[in-house]
Amino acid sequence: xxxxxxxxxxxxxxxxxxxxxxxxxxxxxxxxxxxxxxxxxxxxxxxxxxxxxxxxxxxxxxxxxxxxxxxxxxxxxxxxxxxxxxxxxxxxxxxxxxxxxxxxxxxxxxxxxxxxxxxxxxxxxxxxxxxxxxxxxxxxxxxxxxxxxxxxxxxxxxxxxxxxxxxxxxxxxxxxxxxxxxxxxxxxxxxxxxxxxxxxxxxxxxxxxxxxxxxxxxxxxxxxxxxxxxxxxxxxxxxxxxxxxxxxxxxxxxxxxxxxxxxxxxxxxxxxxxxxxxxxxxxxxxxxxxxxxxxxxxxxxxxxxxxxxxxxxx
Amino acid sequence: xxxxxxxxxxxxxxxxxxxxxxxxxxxxxxxxxxxxxxxxxxxxxxxxxxxxxxxxxxxxxxxxxxxxxxxxxxxxxxxxxxxxxxxxxxxxxxxxxxxxxxxxxxxxxxxxxxxxxxxxxxxxxxxxxxxxxxxxxxxxxxxxxxxxxxxxxxxxxxxxxxxxxxxxxxxxxxxxxxxxxxxxxxxxxxxxxxxxxxxxxxxxxxxxxxxxxxxxxxxxxxxxxxxxxxxxxxxxxxxxxxxxxxxxxxxxxxxxxxxxxxxxxxxxxxxxxxxxxxxxxxxxxxxxxxxxxxxxxxxxxxxxxxxxxxxxxxxxxxxxxxxxxxxxxxxxxxxxxxxxxxxxxxxxxxxxxxxxxxxxxxxxxxxxxxxxxxxxxxxxxxxxxxxxxxxxxxxxxxxxxxxxxxxxxxxxxxxxxxxxxxxxxxxxxxxxxxxxxxxxxxxxxxxxxxxxxxxxxxxxxxxxxxxxxxxxx
Numbered sequence: 001x002x003x004x005x006x007x008x009x010x011x012x013x014x015x016x017x018x019x020x021x022x023x024x025x026x027x028x029x030x031x032x033x034x035x036x037x038x039x040x041x042x043x044x045x046x047x048x049x050x051x052x053x054x055x056x057x058x059x060x061x062x063x064x065x066x067x068x069x070x071x072x073x074x075x076x077x078x079x080x081x082x083x084x085x086x087x088x089x090x091x092x093x094x095x096x097x098x099x100x101x102x103x104x105x106x107x108x109x110x111x112x113x114x115x116x117x118x119x120x121x122x123x124x125x126x127x128x129x130x131x132x133x134x135x136x137x138x139x140x141x142x143x144x145x146x147x148x149x150x151x152x153x154x155x156x157x158x159x160x161x162x163x164x165x166x167x168x169x170x171x172x173x174x175x176x177x178x179x180x181x182x183x184x185x186x187x188x189x190x191x192x193x194x195x196x197x198x199x200x201x202x203x204x205x206x207x208x209x210x211x212x213x214x215x216x217x218x219x220x221x222x223x224x225x226x227x228x229x230x231x232x233x234x235x236x237x238x239x240x241x242x243x244x245x246x247x248x249x250x251x252x253x254x255x256x257x258x259x260x261x262x263x264x265x266x267x268x269x270x271x272x273x274x275x276x277x278x279x280x281x282x283x284x285x286x287x288x289x290x291x292x293x294x295x296x297x298x299x300x301x302x303x304x305x306x307x308x309x310x311x312x313x314x
Numbered sequence: 315x316x317x318x319x320x321x322x323x324x325x326x327x328x329x330x331x332x333x334x335x336x337x338x339x340x341x342x343x344x345x346x347x348x349x350x351x352x353x354x355x356x357x358x359x360x361x362x363x364x365x366x367x368x369x370x371x372x373x374x375x376x377x378x379x380x381x382x383x384x385x386x387x388x389x390x391x392x393x394x395x396x397x398x399x400x401x402x403x404x405x406x407x408x409x410x411x412x413x414x415x416x417x418x419x420x421x422x423x424x425x426x427x428x429x430x431x432x433x434x435x436x437x438x439x440x441x442x443x444x445x446x447x448x449x450x451x452x453x454x455x456x457x458x459x460x461x462x463x464x465x466x467x468x469x470x471x472x473x474x475x476x477x478x479x480x481x482x483x484x485x486x487x488x489x490x491x492x493x494x495x496x497x498x499x500x501x502x503x504x505x506x507x508x509x510x511x512x513x514x515x516x517x518x519x520x521x522x523x524x525x526x527x528x529x530x531x532x533x534x535x536x537x538x539x540x541x542x543x544x545x546x547x548x549x550x551x552x553x554x555x556x557x558x559x560x561x562x563x564x565x566x567x568x569x570x571x572x573x574x575x576x577x578x579x580x581x582x583x584x585x586x587x588x589x590x591x592x593x594x595x596x597x598x599x600x601x602x603x604x605x606x607x608x609x610x611x612x613x614x615x616x617x618x619x620x621x622x623x624x625x626x627x628x629x630x631x632x633x634x635x636x637x638x639x640x641x642x643x644x645x646x647x648x649x650x651x652x653x654x655x656x657x658x659x660x661x662x663x664x665x666x667x668x669x670x671x672x673x674x675x676x677x678x679x680x681x682x683x684x685x686x687x688x689x690x691x692x693x694x695x696x697x698x699x700x701x702x703x704x705x706x707x708x709x710x711x712x713x714x715x716x717x718x719x720x721x722x723x724x725x726x727x728x729x730x731x732x733x734x735x736x737x738x739x740x741x742x743x744x745x746x747x748x749x750x751x752x753x754x755x756x757x758x759x760x761x762x763x764x765x766x767x768x769x770x771x772x773x774x775x776x777x778x779x780x781x782x783x784x785x786x787x
Binding site for chain 1: 344630650
């Protein structure tokens, strides 16, 4: 043992003691870190790229590099105000992003809230009441949803078209029509998940409330719903993201730029014009990802709890 | 314990029911105004049903909770699906949209052609004192007429003022001029003045009209059209078209029930069967590969990271879940850009020029790659075997991944519709909505039913395996 090493041992014994096993652990686990790093690159590379492209001054796809040469907010401005054309007027087609975003939030928000409400009502009935046709009803729900609403989109279009001839506010090119159509899926797999969770709430709680004179409606609002908060949050999140993602029905029902939702608007914005629109598009993706990400962050603690209890426990 | 007292609850219930009834009455008034009697009946029955369910005390209790969701389920899922099933047994498609009587009227109009050496007229669109639209006409000899939807009627020449060969005024009528003409396009294009023998005068623009005569005559007894020049009979072929003995067909056709013909086309017509089989096989390959690779990778990652005491474990997990929080449609559109063969980052990074989205095989690799990217990471949270079948069923119908990434393309040489990466659901969607060669709703609906049976079978297997049905106990 050399002198210098001994000196080191003497001067920082505590640090060396802690570091030594950690270093050994790292030596054993290097391949784990390698796998994790490869996975991280694969997982985060598109995210990093969008982040960089959004702030990159050179907004064409070919000109973009991973580290922006000069950081600007031009892409965001293009998104909301539109690009100036030669005469100095904003070009129209670029300036609809704010509407798309607002429309998506309205539609997804309303659909998520109402889906939770409708689904919870049904789940409560399936969980707490014993009635004829209960089993059949739940199986029918599953069976119906195996026929994707997407494939019935022609019929949906015709229904909205005909209803809209008389009641314009729920006709084609309205957000309310879109929400109504999405609510057709409110009772489905959600109901099964919620029913599973409701089953885990001891029925003694309702019974004691009933003894105290509460009506079934009061038990639902006052006892079951507050206790089911985790699963309600999860269903709201799933429904919100699914609605946000929905492309086909939205593209059939909505007709004009200012009524589009984000998927329809961005899809059409980027279609065939990747090289020109890449920068503003990346900025748009970045903003569009924020609400769902925030919801995930806030509801994280509920997600695992709600999913596992609803799905696994009977 | 209770959220609100019985009285408040009752008040809310009454308020809610009142709103529902008020809406019902208002909607009924509007519907009556439009003479939609069947809709009024359905609405009245539904509203009465709702009132009964929420006012009766005991036995409707479960219904009170089930009805709200069920209404939407019926209106926007069950009814559309039922309609789709109905369409599967019809020939509903481009060229077979109308009803039979509309098609007959359409064929009659289409068969009108200008009579050789027929009369030509100078015309002026006008309105009578009652505001009814009509034509003032003047033939080559200078004779003048009024033409209405009911026929042609001569008027004295002195009633009509002509200058430079154009009719400028007519006594008792208001000749339309300038901007008034602009808004007339649609009315004028469908306006004809019937003459005897199925002939008619049709305006050709704003200032001339010609005599048209039909080339086909509908014979109600034979239920077919007779071509006047050669007497060929076009008969109803029971599949929505009038067809001559030599196979010649009149357009348009009409929508009619054709039994299981759409299904037998899928089974027997090589034009449909071959692409269908290709797409079907690719759907199975796609769904199984995505599930298999995702689970293999997910498992690998889980095993790798689940070592107790591994440093940065929490950081890795937190970072790996980030893509999961990005809505899939955004990721798909971004990947479409990253894989672009000219400008795409992937090619520039590896200094390759792989046509990721435009070569059939590379496009297949790309959709699997991107789907794995989308699927694997969430599995870190819940990597459980029973989910595999559910995940398969999900990917079997993963329309978004295919459509937003490649649009099903690139095209396969031998099929006008099916592309290399099309899965059944996107192929069906394209047949119904996006096919360049016309849309076939009947065939698409038949395919939808087939997809339903495949997915239902997969799910049934999944359920018996995972015993989720125990939930029902």
